[in-house]
């Protein structure tokens with residue numbers, strides 16, 4: 302078992318909210334905020350890797366985001382292609398493994414091909430794993446996991462929490478230790494419902510394009526100050542318990 306640091310989270314999940322407001326404040330189209338959001342994501346992945354964080358999972362497009370104006374949805378889809386062509390080589394050379402989690406059926410074949418290439422080109426990287434939740438919803442995840450468990454022939458009496466976790470979209474990662482949401486809203490918004498059961502939650506008014514090292518360090522500091530008991534009483538073993546509940 303890896304040594305567990307109680308001050309640095311192993312896995313950080315982020316709801317990158319506030320791109321639209323960031324752009325509105327500057328009298329610019331919302332799309333500009335999303336573009337800046339990609340840059341903030343690149344900075345954050347590097348900052349996380351530099352601090353020894355092993356997994357970062359971000360909410361890039363939710364199952365509910367299809368309700369946005371068509372122009373914004375197609376802008377976000379186009380941004381995937383731009384981001385992959387602009388940043389993939391750099392991320393690949395920096396040891397970032399990228400996984401895409403979510404329902405790929407509904408996205409265009411172009412976006413699906415970009416995701417496939419992204420995963421393929423980074424599959425041997427080990428420094429940090431960036432999971433991009435795209436067309437993802439926490440409830441969708443639970444349902445797809447149940448469906449796949451049934452399809453795999455798992456008998457009802459064998460369907461434990463641990464067994465179902467193997468079918469969840471983030472089965473490659475331990476549960477998030479720290480959940481960050483920027484943009485001032487204080488809710489989970491159907492992100493990793495199953496996986497955040499024991500995550501420490503950190504909400505900040507900072508708009509996502511403004512997120513940087515100082516904001517990340519503030520979130521890590523609040524995490525380090527929390528007393529994680531996982532439903533038990535305080536013992537020196539609590540962090541180790543976290544690790545065995547959800548080892549990657």
Ligand code: FPP
Pocket residue numbers: 317318319320321322323335338339342360361362363366380381382384385433484509
């Ligand atoms: C929420 O801000 C943000 C999103 C719905 C999209 C987040 C996407 C990115 C940062 C780009 C990631 C892209 C790739 C290719 C990984 P909002 O639009 O809801 O902002 P608002 O609450 O201020 O309106």
